[in-house]
Amino acid sequence: xxxxxxxxxxxxxxxxxxxxxxxxxGELVHQHGARNVSLRSVAxxxxxxxxxxxxxxxxxxxxxAEFARRGFQELQARLEGASATTDTAGDQLNAFVEAYIGFAxxxxxxxxxxxxxxxxxxxxxxxxxxxxxxxxxxxxxxLALSSSPGSTADPAxxxxxxxxxxxxxxxxxxxxxxxxxxxSPDISKLTTSxxxxxxxxxxxxxxxxxxxxxx
Numbered sequence: 001x002x003x004x005x006x007x008x009x010x011x012x013x014x015x016x017x018x019x020x021x022x023x024x025x026g027e028l029v030h031q032h033g034a035r036n037v038s039l040r041s042v043a044x045x046x047x048x049x050x051x052x053x054x055x056x057x058x059x060x061x062x063x064x065a066e067f068a069r070r071g072f073q074e075l076q077a078r079l080e081g082a083s084a085t086t087d088t089a090g091d092q093l094n095a096f097v098e099a100y101i102g103f104a105x106x107x108x109x110x111x112x113x114x115x116x117x118x119x120x121x122x123x124x125x126x127x128x129x130x131x132x133x134x135x136x137x138x139x140x141x142x143l144a145l146s147s148s149p150g151s152t153a154d155p156a157x158x159x160x161x162x163x164x165x166x167x168x169x170x171x172x173x174x175x176x177x178x179x180x181x182x183x184s185p186d187i188s189k190l191t192t193s194x195x196x197x198x199x200x201x202x203x204x205x206x207x208x209x210x211x212x213x214x215x
Contacts, residue, residue, distance in 0.1 A: 015056070017048055017052055018056035018057070020048070021042055021043070021048070021052065021053055021056055021057075021063070022063070022066065022067055023046075024046040025063060025064075025067055026067065026110060027045065028041060028045055029109040029112065029113060030109040034116075034117050037060075039053040039054065039060050039063070042063070061119065061120075061123070062124075064119060065119055065123075065126075065127045066127075068110070068114045068119060068127055069127040070110070071103075071107060071110035071111065071113065072114060072131050073130055075099075075100070075114075075134055076130070076134050079096055079099050079137050079138065080137070082096055082098065082099040083095065083096070083137075089144035089145050090145065093141045094188075094191055096138060097165065097166045098187060098188055100138075100166040101166070101169055101170045101173050101187055101191070103170075105170075105174055111174065115167070135163070138159070138166065139159035139162075141162075142155075142161070142163075143158065165194065169194070
């Protein structure tokens with residue numbers, strides 16, 4: 001029975017070679033897509049031996065998982081920075097969406113790996129922890145809004161809705177679709193407008209049961 005290769009003890013993802021491999025991975029994913037990148041191609045692009053990626057990350061999934069983990073770590077830092085400049089839950093949501101879009105536009109390859117690579121986070125505890133922390137941070141202001149007077153919506157549904165909004169706008173931004181819809185879109189004004197509309201509808205509309213919802 002084969003076992004998943006493990007990183008060689010003492011090398012780790014902090015060595016200069018491993019750091020260079022992660023940079024090369026990002027460049028290759030941006031150029032060719034994650035499905036067309038291999039450990040050998042990353043090693044060749046970096047100028048190191050073909051065995052180096054295995055020493056650092058074990059296998060291709062291990063390398064992608066570390067790349068994704070760092071992406072969530074960077075996104076978390078941006079969200080925390082955005083939160084520090086706001087006073088209300090509404091302002092925090094707007095700042096979070098802007099930070100989310102800003103990260104996606106500046107790190108499109110990493111964003112792609114974080115959410116579209118099909119990584120099994122249960123096999124990578126550090127990645128799972130980083131992703132969960134980011135989800136909790138994103139959901140906090142939405143949960144606060146859902147408890148405001150007049151709101152009858154389910155808190156978890158509200159949190160999911162705002163995450164979907166942030167992720168959808170970010171995906172449209174990195175795919176160039178916002179520019180196709182708007183002439184030189186102002187991300188800040190656009191997110192404010194969309195969030196205001198969504199928040200108003202959320203706080204004034206009665207809750208409904210949707211297919212697949214629990215009783």
